[in-house]
Amino acid sequence: xxxxxxxxxxxxxxxxxxxxxxxxxxxxxxxxxxxxxxxxxxxxxxxxxxxxxxxxxxxxxxxxxxxxxxxxxxxxxxxxxxxxxxxxxxxxxxxxxxxxxxxxxxxxxxxxxxxxxxxxxxxxxxxxxxxxxxxxxxxxxxxxxxxxxxxxxxxxxxxxxxxxxxxxxxxxxxxxxxxxxxxxxxxxxxxxxxxxxxxxxxxxxxxxxxxxxxxxxxxxxxxxxxxxxxxxxxxxxxxxxxxxxxxxxxxxxxxxxxxxxxxxxxxxxxxxxxxxxxxxxxxxxxxxxxxxxxxxxxxxxxxxxxxxxxxxxxxxxxxxxxxxxxxxxxxxxxxxxxxxxx
Amino acid sequence: xxxxxxxxxxxxxxxxxxxxxxxxxxxxxxxxxxxxxxxxxxxxxxxxxxxxxxxxxxxxxxxxxxxxxxxxxxxxxxxxxxxxxxxxxxxxxxxxxxxxxxxxxxxxxxxxxxxxxxxxxxxxxxxxxxxxxxxxxxxxxxxxxxxxxxxxxxxxxxxxxxxxxxxxxxxxxxxxxxxxxxxxxxxxxxxxxxxxxxxxxxxxxxxxxxxxxxxxxxxxxxxxxxxxxxxxxxxxxxxxxxxxxxxxxxxxxxxxxxxxxxxxxxxxxxxxxxxxxxxxxxxx
Numbered sequence: 200x201x202x203x204x205x206x207x208x209x210x211x212x213x214x215x216x217x218x219x220x221x222x223x224x225x226x227x228x229x230x231x232x233x234x235x236x237x238x239x240x241x242x243x244x245x246x247x248x249x250x251x252x253x254x255x256x257x258x259x260x261x262x263x264x265x266x267x268x269x270x271x272x273x274x275x276x277x278x279x280x281x282x283x284x285x286x287x288x289x290x291x292x293x294x295x296x297x298x299x300x301x302x303x304x305x306x307x308x309x310x311x312x313x314x315x316x317x318x319x320x321x322x323x324x325x326x327x328x329x330x331x332x333x334x335x336x337x338x339x340x341x342x343x344x345x346x347x348x349x350x351x352x353x354x355x356x357x358x359x360x361x362x363x364x365x366x367x368x369x370x371x372x373x374x375x376x377x378x379x380x381x382x383x384x385x386x387x388x389x390x391x392x393x394x395x396x397x398x399x400x401x402x403x404x405x406x407x408x409x410x411x412x413x414x415x416x417x418x419x420x421x422x423x424x425x426x427x428x429x430x431x432x433x434x435x436x437x438x439x440x441x442x443x444x445x446x447x448x449x450x451x452x453x454x455x456x457x458x459x460x461x462x463x464x465x466x467x468x469x470x471x472x473x474x475x476x477x478x479x480x481x482x483x484x485x486x487x488x489x490x491x492x493x494x495x496x497x498x499x500x501x502x503x504x505x506x507x508x509x510x511x512x513x514x515x516x517x518x519x520x521x522x523x524x525x526x527x528x529x530x531x532x533x534x535x536x537x538x539x540x541x
Numbered sequence: 542x543x544x545x546x547x548x549x550x551x552x553x554x555x556x557x558x559x560x561x562x563x564x565x566x567x568x569x570x571x572x573x574x575x576x577x578x579x580x581x582x583x584x585x586x587x588x589x590x591x592x593x594x595x596x597x598x599x600x601x602x603x604x605x606x607x608x609x610x611x612x613x614x615x616x617x618x619x620x621x622x623x624x625x626x627x628x629x630x631x632x633x634x635x636x637x638x639x640x641x642x643x644x645x646x647x648x649x650x651x652x653x654x655x656x657x658x659x660x661x662x663x664x665x666x667x668x669x670x671x672x673x674x675x676x677x678x679x680x681x682x683x684x685x686x687x688x689x690x691x692x693x694x695x696x697x698x699x700x701x702x703x704x705x706x707x708x709x710x711x712x713x714x715x716x717x718x719x720x721x722x723x724x725x726x727x728x729x730x731x732x733x734x735x736x737x738x739x740x741x742x743x744x745x746x747x748x749x750x751x752x753x754x755x756x757x758x759x760x761x762x763x764x765x766x767x768x769x770x771x772x773x774x775x776x777x778x779x780x781x782x783x784x785x786x787x788x789x790x791x792x793x794x795x796x797x798x799x800x801x802x803x804x805x806x807x808x809x810x811x812x813x814x815x816x817x818x819x820x821x822x823x824x825x
């Protein structure tokens with residue numbers, strides 16, 4: 200008799216354990232959905248690349264102070280652009296996304312999460328941007344001025360991993376565009392990157408922000424980064440300064456609405472707000488180059504125009520650049536990076 | 542489930558009295574059932590999932606992923622530093638346990654509690670603390686940032702309790718009379734330690750060292766800031782794995798994880814065998 204009761208007990212324990220496990224899982228999902236549906240408060244979720252937090256910290260409170268933004272809460276997540284994009288593709292629920300590079304949005308368009316016409320507006324879905332800049336230790340002890348200086352013996356360059364970071368792609372495109380004359384001589388550009396990546400890059404931070412932290416900890420002589428990130432760390436009082444090379448690259452950071460959002464109107468209102476002169480000024484104050492012409496004119500001194508500024512359009516657009524340079528299997532820059540680092 | 546049902550008659554309630562059951566006896570089929578289920582869900586299932594993921598590219602893909610130069614470098618570095626860390630722990634941990642058991646001094650209770658702090662502290666906090674102490678802005682002018690010693694220090698910090706806590710109770714139980722007898726027969730301190738105390742400690746030392754090693758090869762948080770994560774120099778396996786996940790190469794991450802698991806399992810298994818053998822020798 201005891202033996203039978205024990206068997207029954209063992210089975211019962213197993214079943215209870217399974218049921219508990221099962222319930223735990225399903226109730227979690229249901230709970231998440233319920234709270235988001237709650238009328239008590241509208242909460243928009245923003246998934247963004249690593250560095251625009253400084254900008255959103257100013258823009259979001261300003262939006263909440265407008266009539267349309269009243270009562271709207273925000274949850275924010277920042278990380279390496281490619282990684283963030285893959286998380287959203289894999290099911291991370293969100294309302295609005297802001298990535299460093301357009302292909303990270305294209306990935307979501309392909310997955311059906313962002314509408315095809317996300318970049319149909321006046322500014323093609325780009326509310327702010329920057330340029331690629333060279334950050335050095337204060338006083339510029341190595342006298343770095345332009346891209347050729349990075350290839351001098353013993354100069355160590357910090358730039359993130361292009362497989363996870365959008366910043367890394369911009370950073371590599373800047374000298375590539377310079378050396379290849381805007382893509383006319385790809386081999387010259389690749390030769391430069393081969394030397395830069397093969398001989399001058401030692402660490403592989405995952406995002407632009409992590410690269411900054413690595414540099415500030417004392418690794419490397421030069422940090423390649425967004426101009427806005429350079430402004431940010433200079434304002435923090437770090438012992439660094441930045442040099443905009445005469446020839447550099449225009450960074451365009453897209454924002455898009457995720458079409459599964461439960462709050463389409465509120466999300467659209469927020470995205471529209473980003474383009475208003477008020478928000479544009481806040482972006483500019485945070486170090487990002489505004490896209491609104493009038494506001495840009497106001498900040499001309501803070502954001503000097505480089506002698507030559509290549510754009511992604513000059514290289515044939517992101518579709519082509521990504522296929523030819525950054526495709527994991529066949530991209531020529533991807534191959535160089537893989538060979539140097541695997 | 543069938544194993545549970547079959548295991549019951551032999552393993553379960555075969556012994557006679559209540560006393561023997563509460564000692565060496567089994568906990569009964571309910572206990573075995575829960576234990577089996579628990580181990581399956583919490584341990585075996587995730588391990589199987591990792592193994593399956595790592596084999597998505599076939600055994601050759603698994604091998605290539607482990608054998609990639611930076612993966613191999615990370616694994617070798619991790620195992621080497623962890624072994625050194627385990628050895629240092631054996632020596633220093635025994636010393637600390639000895640002091641805590643045999644010596645009386647004011648604040649002993651406080652020190653005793655301090656030993657467990659590395660367990661309680663989130664490891665990333667350890668990393669921040671170490672970075673501010675041994676980083677570029679070091680107040681004692683000792684910049685170890687992104688060097689192998691920095692990785693070792695971080696690992697020593699988080700693995701400190703293992704050897705101390707496994708040796709301490711054994712040391713308390715050691716037969717002091719045998720030591721006194723040896724001393725009265727003219728044995729020196731070193732001889733007493735080597736011939737009387739050490740043999741009793743060996744199983745605990747091996748166990749503690751094994752746990753410290755296993756913990757060290759999987760450690761992430763405490764190394765992540767102070768170690769710098771420089772590929773082929775200070776990047777440990779867990780950092781390499783995290784990087785592979787972030788650059789969307791989960792198969793490669795899973796492959797290196799499997800390598801770590803196999804290493805940890807082998808080391809723990811061998812140490813356990815060795816401990817069992819010394820124990821048998823001692824009794825025999």
